[in-house]
Amino acid sequence: MALRVYNTLSGKKEEFVPLAPGKVKMYVCGVTVYDHCHIGHARANVVFDMIYRYLKYVGLAVTYVRNYTDIDDKIINRANRDGIPWHEVSERFIAEFDKDMAALGLELPTHQPKATEHIPEIIAIVARLVEKGHAYAVEGDVYFRVATFADYLKLSKRNLEEMQAGARVEVDGRKENPMDFALWKGAKPGEPSWESPWGAGRPGWHIECSAMSMKFLGETFDIHGGGKDLVFPHHENEIAQSEAANGRPFVNYWLHNGFVNINSEKMSKSLGNFFTIKEVLERYDAEVLRFFLLSAHYRSPIDFCDQNLNEAHAGLERIYKGLAEIDRVCAGKREAGGLLSDGGRELEEKVRDIGLRFREAMDDDFNSALAIAGLFDLTRVVNRVAAEDSVVSDRLCEILATARQAVIDVGRVLGLFTSEPAEYLGRIKSRRAAELEISTEEIEGLIGERALARKSKDFKRSDEIRDLLLSRNIALLDSPLGTTWAVK
């Protein structure tokens, strides 16, 4: 089955056919490094990391470029505010971005270029646009002349006249057309600048992506991604610049991820309802966040709230527990032979199909939500076998081991299940225990006391202890091997 992707340009799902067989060139807009990243950045980057991994998984050789926009008005503002040089702002937040992405378990892109390291390339494109009549200089600024690009707004499917009619922007009288946008901004006194044919200045917002994608991926490449909010104006303007300069199609497939809402509200700085990645990771394990982000289709809006995160936590834990069950069962006593119970046979079947189900789900526009459903399905049957089969045969363990590997393989694409199950469950437990008012020693002591009470059949005292701990959010789990505890 072939990979199909939703292309913003056509508004439809299309079969993905790379320009060069077996190779994919992909560019994703990175961040402007002037502040800490928030949960919306987390989604965009996790989503495209998943896409990157899947493309590789199906055997494609992917060149993945994700840029840093390290010169921009916001960076300059922040530097002025903090009284430090602009490059200290960008350097600091590049480092913070890298930390966040590493914490989220992202793979590194093939290239991570910076705008300021491509000034000559940027100037060259601007010069070419001026030369071809697609751009004009005014008092040190250079603007793109949208009237010369017939396909303008083909991505966002808007209409130039109507946009102007409804424009909320103050019109800059120096522009020929209010919709013309800056390719190059002349420097005001004290601002960072680079020499150019139009005087000292710096690149406009959109041009660096045209320059860097062209440098690393060529004039036409396969996939360009980013958040939905970049469709207009950023990506629209990239198309205009690149196609006007090169006279060739810029990108074949445009992929855009949906927004993160906070408690069903749009997340925005003005509403103050945004969370940085670091804040979220203080409260939730990185893998839980990743699981949450991938549990909905990447184009759907997703609602960030405690209930949904807690559900993600429960779901991820369920699958990890299933993996831990496999480890437990197969480490125990086994019998030679290949007899399988009904459950064993069902598991055999599920394991056989899981790879195909995964590919079908992911081939359909990277449907990670459906892919995860397949894992839950497999987990249920694993648990059934673990609960019902008193005799564990070598054959069953082989199948369980295959199931375990299948989950790990899927996890490798989704960036999940990277920990040993026991290690993950332990990590979660101690994380939650740290929030408790009660010490581990105290819990263990009470469990010991209860064990004595149970031995002497003093179930009244036994239940008192259970209830006492339960009131402190500790659940006791009795098993033939003894009593363990978990945080509720």
Add this chain to the structure above:
RNA sequence: GGCGGCGUAGCCAAGUGGUAAGGCAGAGGUCUGCAAAACCUCUAUCCCCCGGUUCAAAUCCGGGCGCCGCCUCCA
């Protein structure tokens, strides 16, 4: 006002022509001294409403209602 998207059980969420995945929560059962976990069974006669196309529609078309996003920096 223009453009785009969405509306599936209490909640989250797949499903774009063949008769409703999965998770959470809930009910009953198995197990347990009692529990928890796990497993089993059940929980949408129906997919916002009204028309239409079709042998067949949550899925396609038309109309309506509601919600959201973009149009300004934004992942």
